[in-house]
Amino acid sequence: MKRPTMKDVARAAGVSPMTVSRVVSGEPGVSPGTAARVGQAVRQLGYQRNDTARHLRQKNLGTATIAVVVDDLANPFYALMVRSIEDEAHRRGHVVLVGSTNDEPRREREVIAAFTARRVDGLIIVPTIGSHTFLKQPMEGGTRVVCVDRPARGLTVDTVTVDNRAGAERAVTHLLGHGHTRIAYLGDRFDIWTQAERYAGYLDALAARGIPEDPALVRHELRSHRKAHAALAGLRALPDPPTALFTSNDIITMGVLDGLDHPAPVAIVGFDDLPLAERLNPPLTVVSQDPVAIGGTAANLLFSRIAGDISAPRSVVLLTRFIVRGSGESRARPAGG
Structure with a gap:
């Protein structure tokens, strides 16, 4: 269920969001009748002011958290990549939240919405197949985004892939x-x-x-x-x-x-x-x-953005390594041989 917002309260009380803010903050200058309507709407909707988020917006502070969203955490590749990101975050005093999507756009939106609602400082995502224009709104609100393993459709951000x-x-x-x-x-x-x-x-x-x-x-x-x-x-x-x-x-x-x-x-x-x-x-x-180099590269890009880097988005392509061990070296046998 969607958490009621100040705009929802304002709509129910027939007033502006600014008036709701003044009432719930206990500021003077609101008529008793208007304050009563706002109070009733607050109780009916179950609205609760997010004092932590309000403080962060006023002070322009971060939350010291980032989030990582991957396809499947059970995949050893992604597990190693996330661990690498976590190591980089730990060195910078950040906590990492992790979620997986199974490459389902709807689940991806739900997971990212849950993380952005917690006002994470940044997101490192393995994008699903859908459009990612929905990320523009949290980015405008200050959330930094880096894509890893794949680029995101409809979004121009730092991206780390391989050849x-x-x-x-x-x-x-x-x-x-x-x-x-x-x-x-x-x-x-x-x-x-x-x-x-x-x-x-x-x-x-x-x-x-x-x-x-x-x-x-x-x-x-x-x-x-x-x-x-x-x-x-x-x-x-x-x-x-x-x-x-x-x-x-x-x-x-x-x-x-x-x-x-x-x-x-x-x-x-x-x-x-x-x-x-x-x-x-x-x-x-x-x-x-x-995966360790990929995760570390993505984390460094993200923390650079969190620190204030506003340069043009970068696309980093890391090289793969071909390792010959034996399974690919047997010669083709002639037909019938």
Whole structure:
């Protein structure tokens, strides 16, 4: 239920918000009849003045809190990124509030509204697929915003991403270099910016070798370990199955690894590193992004804005690292071999 505001009280009493403010503050100059109407509206609506917020607005002070909004806190990548942000905040005497969206725009709005109502000094968000023009109002009120992992649609703010497209292209080119031409792509929702970039990199690598895309080898919408596992089973059941796999994030990679025989009968390169990846059989070759560096960079940008930096918004693109370990290096076997 929405908390009643001073404007709601003013509307119910038929007076201006300034008059309501004077009545609830006990200031003189309001007629007894008007004060009585305001008092009645206050009681009926259950209005409570937010003295903390009022004090902060008057003194132009911060709350020493920031908020982080990510897709899924259970994802190891986001957990490490949030921890990095928390470390930077702790050094500056700030507390971090954390929420997740599951990439649902409605849930994102609800989580952000809850944080901005607490007057956090800043937000670091992994944007969902929807428009983010709704953030302009809290930004006008002084809340600083930094986007991380993806840009936000309809919003021009500091953004920290990685070279998703180039990283994916390098992974697929690596598989092509080992003789694979039937390379499957296993991805998350295509409308997520990072996934669209990685899929574009997959297509770039194929196009550079003159290999047309085969839709039968492409799987999107793999939002869980279970769906990735099922997608792998479908690919392996094809009349002409892939000899190599490119998995576009760590959750998908884990689902695929769970469905593979060991040692794996196909080559595989994943986007995002995994804990103990070097101990798999064979060890996992990956495109690695550094969640600690990403989170730290985003936090430094945010605290710079909180401190008063009013320079033009910046777009920081960090480089990925290609780590060769063995799973992507097996050569394609001839048909029937």
